[in-house]
Amino acid sequence: MGRGWLTPQEPIPGSDSGEVDFTGLPQAQRELIAPIGMQDELMAKVVIGAESLAVDPAMRSSIAGSLAPPMEALRNGSIDQRCAVAILDAFGGDAEAAKAALMAARDAAATLEQPLRGPALARIDATEAAVSGRELTPDESANLESMGYFHAVASALAPGQEAAAGEVRTGGVRAIVLLFVFFGVVLVAGIIGLVLLVVVAVKSMSRPLPELAGSLRARMAAAEVFAIYLVAAAALNLLAIWTFRNRGGEETDLGTVEVDESLGVVGLALQMALMCVPLLAMAWPRRAGISWAETRSALGLHAGKGILREAFSGLAIYCMMLPLVGCGLIAYVALTALFGGDDAPPSHPIVDEIRAGGASVVLIMVLASVAAPVIEEIFFRGAFFGSLRARWRGLGPWGAFIASALVSSYLFAAIHPQGILFAPVLMGTALALCIGRAWRGSLIGPMVAHGVNNGLVVLLNVAIWT
Helix, strand or coil: CCCHHHCCCCCCCCCCCCCCCHHHCCHHHHHHCCCCCHHHHHHHHHHHHHHHHCCCHHHHHHHHHHCHHHHHHHHCCCHHHHHHHHHHHHHCCCHHHHHHHHHHHHHHHCCCCCCCHHHHHHHHHHHHHHHCCCCCCHHHHHHHHHHCHHHHHHHCCCCCCHHHHHHHHHHHHHHHHHHHHHHHHHHHHHHHHHHHHHHHHHHHHCCCCCCCCCCHHHHHHHHHHHHHHHHHHHHHHHHHHHHHHCCCCEECCCCCEECCHHHHHHHHHHHHHHHHHHHHHHHHHHHHCCCHHHHHHHCCCCCCCCHHHHHHHHHHHHHHHHHHHHHHHHHHHHHHHHHCCCCCCCCCCHHHHHHHCCCHHHHHHHHHHHHHHHHHHHHHHHHHHHHHHHHCHHHHHHHHHHHHHHHHHHHHHHCCCCCHHHHHHHHHHHHHHHHHHHHHCCCHHHHHHHHHHHHHHHHHHHHHHC
């Protein structure tokens, strides 16, 4: 999103491809052409929903005051963000603020180098047409389309679009209600999880830390299983990118590949199939004479104290995950303040697929809440964490557990696409899953906890964006 206006309107000097060399742009220029983020769109929904719910002027003033910092960041942000805040101001009935935001956008566009300036001004002109209240031409509408939710808000400003404006307000109210319910549930579960963490910690001090099941040689060999998984997963991911690039995909300046919308479901299905291929790595220990029963036990692929009991333990593990994720969020905020970065936590790229709707949503739910938890738990908490505990047993039961949990959790966070500063949050998730693996022995509980975590996030996004 937000990259549609960057198509050059004239040849670029020194460029054989005719494309903008984003990597060669100064940082100030890159900041001005930054796209609208999902957090910007979500904040707009919250603003519109809050204004729709607030009938009392004093309440409206209070809401405006609480939202002043993020709104101010938008007003001083990129061209897209300044256009977005102008649309938001116009929808709220503040024509003067919308005009000021557009003037700020024009001032920023004037500092852009060619050939970016012309497309940026075209974006601003389309925004000005929308906030003026006239019906957009097809070209103007197309120019704003990549702004996502703000395009829908801009379209609702046109004459005769009262029904569309009502839908925009209803969507904002729904987003507030969903967020309130979601974070209420998370808060209650987090308090329960904090109590459980304390109970587990106290009980663990009075008894030896249980050793994982499986023979020592099988747990040592699990490191090779994990290594094969990493290599295979990376190779298959590169193969998928190459395949889509040769089927009409377009490589962006951010190193990702945007594929045609019609390939979305195919791409998700292929990704799910490719995720399952590395499971063949579990057959590797057979070459060393290790039976499948030994390997399965070492990886935690057993029923533990009963499938239902282990599955319910996954809910407890999920609750324990939330306080650790909260600590990770505090660390993320601190790292962002120290080293810079976005003010809002980064979103996972799969959110764009959720917003596309259709059949892909079902595949995303299966991929995020079933396939990914099962496969990642087998290789990270089953193979990698288990093998590290076996190899570092000389550190003592607790030393081996702590070191293995930290190393495996960091690697788990590093392979995810949210960025290095967000690693503490993902490490909080992984640490809870390591605790669950050590506590239960079986992987059923960690798989359920992982699936519940992913599934709730996907459901929230589906409810808000579709």
